Amino acid sequence: MADIQKYFTKFHEAIKLKRFEENSTLVEKRDIILNKLAAGLKKNFEDKDESVPKYNWFNQGSYEMGTGIKPINSDYDIDVGISFKIAKDDYSDPVDVKKWVYEALVGHTKRVEVRRPCVTVFYQKEGETEYHVDLAVYSDEECNSDGKKYLAKGKLNSSSNNKVWDHSEPCKLTNLINDHYSGDDHKQFVRVVRYLKRWKDNNFKIDGNAAPIGIGLTITSYDYYTPKKDLVDVFANKYNYNDLSALKNVVIRMISCFATYYDNGTSSERLKTYLPVEPRCDVFEKMTDNQMADFKKQLNALLDALNIAEDEVDPVAACESLQKIFGDDFPVPEKSDTAQKKGPAIITSSASA
Amino acid sequence: MSVTDNLPTNQIVYLRPKGGRVLIPEVILASIAPYVQNSWNKPEAGGVIMGRYIKDCEDIVVDKITLPMLGDKSGRFSFFRNKKSHQKVIDHEWEASNYTCTYLGGWHTHPEPVPTPSFVDKNDWKRNMKQDFFDSNCLFFMIVGTAEIRLWEGNKHKNSLTALNRI
Numbered sequence: 001m002a003d004i005q006k007y008f009t010k011f012h013e014a015i016k017l018k019r020f021e022e023n024s025t026l027v028e029k030r031d032i033i034l035n036k037l038a039a040g041l042k043k044n045f046e047d048k049d050e051s052v053p054k055y056n057w058f059n060q061g062s063y064e065m066g067t068g069i070k071p072i073n074s075d076y077d078i079d080v081g082i083s084f085k086i087a088k089d090d091y092s093d094p095v096d097v098k099k100w101v102y103e104a105l106v107g108h109t110k111r112v113e114v115r116r117p118c119v120t121v122f123y124q125k126e127g128e129t130e131y132h133v134d135l136a137v138y139s140d141e142e143c144n145s146d147g148k149k150y151l152a153k154g155k156l157n158s159s160s161n162n163k164v165w166d167h168s169e170p171c172k173l174t175n176l177i178n179d180h181y182s183g184d185d186h187k188q189f190v191r192v193v194r195y196l197k198r199w200k201d202n203n204f205k206i207d208g209n210a211a212p213i214g215i216g217l218t219i220t221s222y223d224y225y226t227p228k229k230d231l232v233d234v235f236a237n238k239y240n241y242n243d244l245s246a247l248k249n250v251v252i253r254m255i256s257c258f259a260t261y262y263d264n265g266t267s268s269e270r271l272k273t274y275l276p277v278e279p280r281c282d283v284f285e286k287m288t289d290n291q292m293a294d295f296k297k298q299l300n301a302l303l304d305a306l307n308i309a310e311d312e313v314d315p316v317a318a319c320e321s322l323q324k325i326f327g328d329d330f331p332v333p334e335k336s337d338t339a340q341k342k343g344p345a346i347i348t349s350s351a352s353a
Numbered sequence: 354m355s356v357t358d359n360l361p362t363n364q365i366v367y368l369r370p371k372g373g374r375v376l377i378p379e380v381i382l383a384s385i386a387p388y389v390q391n392s393w394n395k396p397e398a399g400g401v402i403m404g405r406y407i408k409d410c411e412d413i414v415v416d417k418i419t420l421p422m423l424g425d426k427s428g429r430f431s432f433f434r435n436k437k438s439h440q441k442v443i444d445h446e447w448e449a450s451n452y453t454c455t456y457l458g459g460w461h462t463h464p465e466p467v468p469t470p471s472f473v474d475k476n477d478w479k480r481n482m483k484q485d486f487f488d489s490n491c492l493f494f495m496i497v498g499t500a501e502i503r504l505w506e507g508n509k510h511k512n513s514l515t516a517l518n519r520i
């Protein structure tokens with residue numbers, strides 16, 4: 001079989017986002033926000049003659065997991081956790097604590113919003129959102145009697161039952177992903193996650209919950225991935241990785257895990273995937289049944305493209321099939337790049353019957 | 354009903370005896386289709402096959418064929434291929450492809466559904482393997498029948514011919 005792996009490798013190089021600390025522009029933007037937050041909190045609390053709340057911050061999200069990809073039809077996002085040294089029991093309304101962050105940052109850009117899971121600062125360039133910073137607000141585990149970390153959820157005008165402190169383990173999740181397999185096997189796992197995320201960006205609408213969320217695809221890969229590689233040199237213990245096979249294996253298992261669920265006389269076919277850490281929710285729970293049906297349809301189209309590419313003799317045609325499903329960042333080689341160079345040929349005449 | 358209704362139009366893939374595959378893409382089959390000897394007045398036709406030896410494997414992709422040209426002679430049951438005009442195409446394709454589109458062998462038609470090589474064909478193929486100059490160990494010979502297209506792989510060193518099976 002032709003060597004398609006090198007085209008997957010090029011594709012991965014084209015779509016991957018470096019780890020957060022390696023991206024100086026984003027680090028700079030984050031630090032501006034963190035400085036602004038510190039200054040704003042200090043001012044707002046000193047104006048009220050109250051002591052300024054203490055907190056620590058940490059990176060979270062796909063950068064920290066090493067699974068980030070370059071966005072194609074949305075903006076860059078920066079995920080930061082702000083963990084206040086407060087007991088959640090002292091603040092019955094978690095949105096009060098989110099307001100501290102909101103009020104410290106509002107006016108910093110044209111658009112700062114309290115969204116249900118976080119406070120978001122949007123940066124715009126020529127009218128388009130260029131990137132946004134999500135600040136997730138926590139009550140720190142050191143300050144809670146049960147030793148747990150809680151995420152503040154709710155919007156400014158949410159009803160009280162939509163304002164909750166949710167047990168959450170963001171760092172534990174980051175560590176689970178980072179420690180999933182080791183060495184080159186871990187690297188293949190991360191590549192598979194990135195392929196699925198770009199497939200998602202290339203095949204689903206961005207509005208609402210039409211697309212499966214990135215963390216959902218990360219968790220399904222975490223659940224279903226197994227390394228696919230061929231031993232090529234027993235003595236050097238050298239393997240050739242086969243990303244097509246690894247991705248196909250995850251996709252097949254995803255499709256086979258769709259199941260019919262019955263509820264109050266209605267039934268729906270869904271893929272349920274639970275966070276391996278608190279709050280252990282179904283990562284795809286927000287998708288409607290129609291969105292789920294589209295999700296499955298798109299997974300089958302992905303599987304078809306992978307099968308065609310796997311069986312195809314001509315690497316050019318194989319890559320064309322993959323480019324259709326992954327978009328223009330998947331390279332299609334020139335015919336001459338796929339073949340061995342040959343010396344000249346001289347033919348004689350021929351007589352057939 | 355014409356028997357050519359059975360002739361494949363999708364790509365054909367053959368399995369090579371020692372592993373690897375030979376791909377005849379749809380576009381090649383389409384250019385051969387007009388020459389299929391499916392009526393009494395169509396003469397035998399033929400040409401050379403060119404294509405790629407894919408890197409890191411034993412797979413081969415047919416990318417070009419030549420069609421009957423000036424200087425060729427064809428009858429109902431015979432075809433004579435003139436070397437000059439076909440050689441020109443081989444040289445041009447080879448240079449234009451950065452020396453990757455190479456001479457792979459020859460093709461011709463038969464007015465029978467499932468073609469088998471004649472005595473003349475087999476002798477010609479063996480002579481090709483000895484007298485043609487090419488940068489590999491093997492040549493491929495294709496006979497286009499009215500219902501099937503068959504492919505043989507000839508080994509230069511073993512002086513052998515093997516009929517290839519389709520996948």
Ligand SMILES: [Zn+2]
Nearest residue numbers: 352353471474
């Ligand atoms: Zn013949």
